[in-house]
Amino acid sequence: MSEKRDYYEVLGVPRTADGGELKRAYRKLAMELHPDRNPGNPESEARFKEASEAYQVLSDANKRAHYDRFGHAGPGAGFGGGFRDVGDIFSAFSDIFGDIFGGGGGRRGPGRGDDVQTRVSVTLKEAATGVTKEIKVVRNVACPTCNGSGAAPGSLPEPCQRCGGRGQVMHAQGFLMISSTCPVCRGEGRVIRDPCTTCHGAGVEEQQEALQVAIPPGVEDGSTLRMVGRGEAAPRGGQPGNLYVVLNVEPDERFERDGADLHTEVSVSFPQLALGDRLQVPTLDGDVETEVAPGTQPGDTLVLSGKGLPRLGARGKGDVIAHLKLVVPTSLSAEEDQHLRAFAAAGGQRVNPERGGLFRRKKKK
Numbered sequence: 452m453s454e455k456r457d458y459y460e461v462l463g464v465p466r467t468a469d470g471g472e473l474k475r476a477y478r479k480l481a482m483e484l485h486p487d488r489n490p491g492n493p494e495s496e497a498r499f500k501e502a503s504e505a506y507q508v509l510s511d512a513n514k515r516a517h518y519d520r521f522g523h524a525g526p527g528a529g530f531g532g533g534f535r536d537v538g539d540i541f542s543a544f545s546d547i548f549g550d551i552f553g554g555g556g557g558r559r560g561p562g563r564g565d566d567v568q569t570r571v572s573v574t575l576k577e578a579a580t581g582v583t584k585e586i587k588v589v590r591n592v593a594c595p596t597c598n599g600s601g602a603a604p605g606s607l608p609e610p611c612q613r614c615g616g617r618g619q620v621m622h623a624q625g626f627l628m629i630s631s632t633c634p635v636c637r638g639e640g641r642v643i644r645d646p647c648t649t650c651h652g653a654g655v656e657e658q659q660e661a662l663q664v665a666i667p668p669g670v671e672d673g674s675t676l677r678m679v680g681r682g683e684a685a686p687r688g689g690q691p692g693n694l695y696v697v698l699n700v701e702p703d704e705r706f707e708r709d710g711a712d713l714h715t716e717v718s719v720s721f722p723q724l725a726l727g728d729r730l731q732v733p734t735l736d737g738d739v740e741t742e743v744a745p746g747t748q749p750g751d752t753l754v755l756s757g758k759g760l761p762r763l764g765a766r767g768k769g770d771v772i773a774h775l776k777l778v779v780p781t782s783l784s785a786e787e788d789q790h791l792r793a794f795a796a797a798g799g800q801r802v803n804p805e806r807g808g809l810f811r812r813k814k815k816k
């Protein structure tokens with residue numbers, strides 16, 4: 452790895468830059484270096500990642516203070532973390548990329564690519580820790596022969612003669628001038644004289660692609676991740692659509708999830724509750740031995756604080772809450788029967804003296 456450049460230098464801002472300046476500088480770089488604008492260019496992708504890492508650190512007050520004091524080499528170096536994949540960057544800064552590539556109301560030219568939706572399953576444990584999953588998506592990508600322009604290599608789409616590149620034509624209707632979509636270029640403002648032979652002028656090609664999706668810790672079943680610009684490429688160089696990844700968090704039969712908390716049930720006997728004991732309570736990281744105080748009641752809960760899931764969009768973790776379920780034996784040995792009666796008698800309780808006897812007599816017949 453080459454030596455790391457100074458984050459301020461990467462973004463081209465003074466060390467005194469405020470949040471707004473940082474954001475503007477990063478947006479400008481991201482627009483230039485966006486991989487969909489520089490397909491197959493590893494240098495611009497590397498610079499895009501570098502700029503994203505710089506922005507990630509400098510836009511976070513704590514990380515920035517740490518970087519200002521210690522630079523790249525300080526204790527806890529590598530806090531920038533870097534990004535494995537441009538998809539991570541889109542997920543991390545979707546607010547910024549949403550601004551750049553979303554909306555754009557009234558834009559002329561080629562349409563936006565379609566959004567793509569896909570599903571991915573994670574276990575409850577993966578939902579707790581976060582995980583990177585590879586997903587396969589079949590979608591239109593920019594045609595590699597013409598780089599998505601639709602025009603044969605060496606030629607370019609030309610401005611439409613009919614509408615002068617406006618995409619709209621005017622008709623006189625009575626006293627009114629009516630504007631409608633140009634029938635020649637279908638509103639794109641450009642026409643392709645010499646279509647690319649690979650994609651026949653469409654500019655896109657269907658491809659199965661493997662994408663790495665970084666799933667943050669704490670996601671819920673049905674949460675949707677938006678990966679801006681990772682949907683269908685638009686015909687002839689328009690903005691790509693978004694990829695929406697809907698998460699399916701598989702149920703874990705040991706737990707019932709309530710936000711960041713996990714409820715579980717632990718079976719206990721009457722002596723364990725009466726005398727106190729140590730119990731194994733399941734958590735996502737394995738069983739945890741937990742104390743039950745003497746005199747605990749059935750239905751009481753043991754709370755293992757911080758053993759639940761991370762809270763999405765907040766600090767800390769939820770709890771594991773174990774509900775104690777009293778299990779009464781359905782049959783007793785003669786010895787158990789005798790001791791239980793002795794226990795009741797010692798406490799001055801009257802229990803049905805016949806029941807055990809009757810039962811045994813009937814069984815003997």
Ligand SMILES: [Zn+2]
Nearest residue numbers: 594597647650
């Ligand atoms: Zn092509």
Ligand SMILES: [Zn+2]
Nearest residue numbers: 611614633636
């Ligand atoms: Zn036209």
